[in-house]
Amino acid sequence: MPQIFHPSLNTLSRLSIFGGAFAALGLLAISYMLVGSPYQTQVGIIHDQPVQFSHEHHVGGLGIDCRYCHTSVEISAVSGVPPTYTCMSCHSQIWSESPMLQPVRDSLKNDTPIAWAKVHDLPDFVYFHHGIHIQKGIGCVSCHGRIDQMPLTFKDKPLTMEWCLECHRHPEKYIRPYEEIFNMEWKPPGGDQLTLGRKLIEDNHIPVDRLTNCSVCHR
Amino acid sequence: MRPWFPLMTACLAVLSTGCRQDMYDQPRYEPQEASKFFTDGKSDRPILPSVVHRPDPKTEPRDELYDHYNLGIVDGEPAETFPFPIDRTVLDRGRQRYQIYCTPCHGERGDGQGMIVKRGFSPPPPFYGERPPTGKSPAATIYADLREAPVGHFFEVITKGHGAMYSYASRIGVRDRWSIIAYVRALQLSRYATESELPQQDRDQLSKVSR
Known part of the structure; x- marks a missing residue:
């Protein structure tokens, strides 16, 4: 009877056993990194938009308050993408001939919405509420980053559950006084965030032990 | 068949099970989401033309104060008075709202030299x-000095817009409109206040500056 297996298969079989184990681990590692990468979280990715709107120009350059356009952010779950009417409050006279703003003028004239691409899209099983975060002292910049320095809007934070929980477990690291919510450049006085944060948790009646309950965000 | 092939297939099968998006995009509308069902493409439905506003019993007065509060009108004329008492809280709220919605054009001091005006707006x-004479809009010359204008006039301008100014009714709630008007009154007063009208604390502050 001839030999079925060539002697070199001894080496090959050992290689494939070890290689297989490494490959499986490697695949897991790669998929873990992929889930946290901008490919999945969309952090830093700029979407194509119907109009090249610049927060850098409107917020950083002109100093327009967030709430001038996002009127419902303090009281509602959603901050509200402004209606075209709001854009045209100024652009009826400023850049009123600009071809860049043609979609805005068309939108007002024809009463059709501008189809913006959503930049921060939470899963439908997360019930996020802007209003409560603002009332309790989370600044815009904590989740949206330096929006006043973004010529085109992108997601600055991953908004994964892990990321949300980091703050829900330790809100004292992030919370700020009500007057500074919309301030993009605020720093805690003296750099002592923790003392201030603990005091604000007291003042704003934040039940930290309950912030990590499932039903706080999921229903 | 290579021995690693079934292993790879198994790994891929395990990894790809997480890719269904049904729970991420549930069959319901998020606010402002586009709709394929409605012909205008919007899931947010407009208020029907025949809808009548019903006052909120908690925040809005009814009866004789209704027109005063919601329209700024008393006996068919622009209201001369505020429909609710003005205190420090109202003024602070008014200043905050003024700085959000009005300063871009009217400026922090109310001089009409805001950033958007500097960029070319009327x-x-x-x-x-x-x-100052503009010679542009004749409708804008009802009051030679806006200190003479009744509060109801400001209310109407914020609500309906005026000249180049668009309506702010959808952006500023009714109570906030009155708060803003109260703050505008404070701005008007502050420009013509005499030293004797100031509290002692402010007078001390002032004497330090002028020295």
Whole structure:
């Protein structure tokens, strides 16, 4: 009877056993990194938009308050993408001939919405509420980053559950006084965030032990 | 068949099970989401033309104060008085709202020299003093000095817009409109206040500056 297996298969079989184990681990590692990468979280990715709107120009350059356009952010779950009417409050006279703003003028004239691409899209099983975060002292910049320095809007934070929980477990690291919510450049006085944060948790009646309950965000 | 092939297939099968998005995009509308069902493409439905506003019993007065509060009108004329008492809380709220919605054009001081005006928007009249001649909109010359204008006039302008100014009714709630008007009154007053009218604390502050 001839030999079925060539002697070199001894080496090959050992290689494939070890290689297989490494490959499986490697695949897991790669998929873990992929889930946290901008490919999945969309952090830093700029979407194509119907109009090249610049927060850098409107917020950083002109100093327009967030709430001038996002009127419902303090009281509602959603901050509200402004209606075209709001854009045209100024652009009826400023850049009123600009071809860049043609979609805005068309939108007002024809009463059709501008189809913006959503930049921060939470899963439908997360019930996020802007209003409560603002009332309790989370600044815009904590989740949206330096929006006043973004010529085109992108997601600055991953908004994964892990990321949300980091703050829900330790809100004292992030919370700020009500007057500074919309301030993009605020720093805690003296750099002592923790003392201030603990005091604000007291003042704003934040039940930290309950912030990590499932039903706080999921229903 | 290579021995690693079934292993790879198994790994891929395990990894790809997480890719269904049904729970991420549930069959319901998020606010402002596009719709394929409605012909205008919007899931947010407009208020029907025949809908009648019903006052909120908690925040809105009914009966004789209704027109005063919601329209700024008393006996068919622009209201001369505020429909609710003005205190420090109202003024602070008014200042905050003024700085959000009004400063871009009217400026922090109410002089009509806000950032958007500096970028070329029609300058609004200052809230105090003789208005500079613009020769542009004749409708804008009802009051030679806006200090003479009744509060109801400001309410109507914020609600309906005026000249180049668009309506702010959808952006500023009714109570906030009155708060803003109260703050505008404070701005008007502050420009013509005399030293004797100031509290002692402010007078001390002032004497330090002038020295």
